[in-house]
Amino acid sequence: MSHAPVRVRFAPSPTGYLHVGGARTALFNWLFARKTGGTFVLRIEDTDRERSTDAHTRVILDGLGWLGITWDEGPFFQGAYGDRHRADAERLLATGRAYRCFYTKEEMDAERERATAENRVARFDRYADLPVAEAEARAARGEPHTIRFRVPDEEIAWLDAVHGRISFHGRDMEDFIVLRSDGSAIYNMAVVSDDIAMRITHVIRGDDHVSNTPKQIALYRALGHEPPVFAHVPMILGDDGKKLSKRHGATAVGDYQAQGIFPLAMRNFLALLGWSPGGDREIIPDAELVGLFSLDGIQSKPAVFDLRKLEWMNGQYLSLTPSAELEPELRRLLDGMGVATAGRALGPVIDAAKVRSRTLTHLAEQVAVRLDPARARLDDKGAALVARLGDRFLANLALVREALAALPADGWTPDAILAAITAAATAQGVKLGDAMQPVRVALTGGTVSEPVNELLAVVGRAVALERLAAGVPPRAEATPAPVA
RNA sequence: GGCGCUAUCGUCUAGAGGCCUAGGACACAGCCCUCUCAAGGCUGGAACACGGGUUCGAAUCCCGUUAGCGCUACCA
Numbered sequence: 086m087s088h089a090p091v092r093v094r095f096a097p098s099p100t101g102y103l104h105v106g107g108a109r110t111a112l113f114n115w116l117f118a119r120k121t122g123g124t125f126v127l128r129i130e131d132t133d134r135e136r137s138t139d140a141h142t143r144v145i146l147d148g149l150g151w152l153g154i155t156w157d158e159g160p161f162f163q164g165a166y167g168d169r170h171r172a173d174a175e176r177l178l179a180t181g182r183a184y185r186c187f188y189t190k191e192e193m194d195a196e197r198e199r200a201t202a203e204n205r206v207a208r209f210d211r212y213a214d215l216p217v218a219e220a221e222a223r224a225a226r227g228e229p230h231t232i233r234f235r236v237p238d239e240e241i242a243w244l245d246a247v248h249g250r251i252s253f254h255g256r257d258m259e260d261f262i263v264l265r266s267d268g269s270a271i272y273n274m275a276v277v278s279d280d281i282a283m284r285i286t287h288v289i290r291g292d293d294h295v296s297n298t299p300k301q302i303a304l305y306r307a308l309g310h311e312p313p314v315f316a317h318v319p320m321i322l323g324d325d326g327k328k329l330s331k332r333h334g335a336t337a338v339g340d341y342q343a344q345g346i347f348p349l350a351m352r353n354f355l356a357l358l359g360w361s362p363g364g365d366r367e368i369i370p371d372a373e374l375v376g377l378f379s380l381d382g383i384q385s386k387p388a389v390f391d392l393r394k395l396e397w398m399n400g401q402y403l404s405l406t407p408s409a410e411l412e413p414e415l416r417r418l419l420d421g422m423g424v425a426t427a428g429r430a431l432g433p434v435i436d437a438a439k440v441r442s443r444t445l446t447h448l449a450e451q452v453a454v455r456l457d458p459a460r461a462r463l464d465d466k467g468a469a470l471v472a473r474l475g476d477r478f479l480a481n482l483a484l485v486r487e488a489l490a491a492l493p494a495d496g497w498t499p500d501a502i503l504a505a506i507t508a509a510a511t512a513q514g515v516k517l518g519d520a521m522q523p524v525r526v527a528l529t530g531g532t533v534s535e536p537v538n539e540l541l542a543v544v545g546r547a548v549a550l551e552r553l554a555a556g557v558p559p560r561a562e563a564t565p566a567p568v569a
Numbered sequence: 570g571g572c573g574c575u576a577u578c579g580u581c582u583a584g585a586g587g588c589c590u591a592g593g594a595c596a597c598a599g600c601c602c603u604c605u606c607a608a609g610g611c612u613g614g615a616a617c618a619c620g621g622g623u624u625c626g627a628a629u630c631c632c633g634u635u636a637g638c639g640c641u642a643c644c645a
Contacts, residue, residue: 276645
C-alpha cells in the first residue's frame, strides 16, 4: 500500500440521467477525497458514441452540482484519449500479453450459440497461439481484427476495501477483447489506461463491477503498474429487491430536486444508504459527514431505497431551516405557480405551514393557498365535512363571520380571533369543532391546517372575511361532485 | 449453466465471542396534546435464513444448504 496522495474518480457514462446509485457512488468518492485530503477527479466515459449525449453530460454535471459534489480535476472526456488507449493496447501486443484475433462477429455469434446449446462456455482461443509473424502478415494485408488480452492462468485476488478478500481464477475468464477492429478501446482497457494516466489510487465504484476487477488487475500488471485499492459499494435496490430502475418511480437525482427535496437531506440520506458511522446517528450535519466517513463503514450487502425515510429526513431538514432561508426559493416556486408575492411578508406563512410539510413543493402549495385562498379547492375530506354538517355548515360559517367582522383591524390577532369564535360558539351552543372546521374548509378546501385562529391571522382580515362569505370552495376539478 | 457477491425487525441499520431476555431510525398501531392535520412526547408489535461445527460461551469465527443479487458483448 502506497502513501501517495489519494486520488479518486467518479466516472459516469453519459447514456442516461444521474441516478441515485451513481449519485451515492459519487458522494462516497467525494467524502473519501475530502476526508483524506485527496483529489476528486471527474471523468465522463463517453466512448459509447451511440448512446452518449451532451444533454446527459450536462444533466449529470448539474446533478452533482446540486448535491454539492465538487470535482478538483476535470471533467475529462474519455473519448479524447483514444490514442493513449490504443498505444497501451499495442504495448500489450508488443510484449505478448495480447494477440491479434481474426474472428468475425458472425463466427463469434455462431460459437456463442453452439456453446449455449451444448451447455458449455464459449471459447474464442483459436488465434491465441497463431505465430506472430503470420498474425502480423494478415494484419499488414489489412485483414480486420481485434486485439485480445491473454488472461493469465492464475489466481487473481485483491483485498477489497468493503468486501475483504475477493478471488477469481484466470481459467474462469476467457481472453477478452481490448481493442475493437476499428482501433477503439473496449471499456476495461480504456478504464485501466485512464486510471493509470490519472494516477488513481482508490477505485470506489458499484458492486456490479466486481467481475471486471480481475480483468483490470491483470491489465494493470501486464502494463507494469500496481493496481489501485478497490472498494465495491453494494447496489441500491427497489422495494421489490430488484436493482433500482425506472419502474420503481423516481430514480434520477433531478426528480428529487423537482420534488422539493433538499440537497443536504439527499446527501444525508444517500450517505446512510449502505454506510454507517456506527451507533445511532440519523440526522448528521453536513459538516460532520466528512470527518465521520470511512470506507470500512460501508455495508457489504445491497440496500433498498426507502422513499418514506427520505421524505421524513427532508421534513427534518425543513423544520431545521429558518423560514428566512427558505424564502428566496419559495418565492421562486410561487412565482412559477402564478402567485404574486411581491411586497408580501412570507415569514409567518412559512412558519405556519412548515411543520406540516415534508418537501419544498408541498410547502409552496400550502403557502400559496394562504396567500391566495381563492385558489383553494375542495378535497374529499372537505366535501365529507360539508355533507356531514349539512345546513349547519353555512350557518356556522356565518356565525363565525359575524363574530369576526366585529373585530377591529388592529385587533386581528390569534388570541382575539380565538376568543371571538369561542364566545360566539358558546353563546349559540355550537361545538367549537363544528365552528372551526367549516372555516378551515372555506379557507383551504380541506380539513387539515394549523389551528384555525392562526390560519385566519395569517390570511388577514379582509381576505378572510371575504372567503367566509363566499362559503364552500369549488371542488377540485379532477373529481367533480355536487356542492352544498 | 459458470464465476462472484450477499444474508440482523417490512425497510435503513447498531453489533467486530460474554455488555444482547439484540439497540436506534423510517413505516405501522395505541395513548397524550388538541378545533383538524402535522410536529412533539410516551407505549407497543416486529429480526439474528436454515443445518452442522469451533468454544465454558456465538448474531458475531469455520463449513455446508437455501435464497437473493451481479457479471458472463467488438456496452459501459
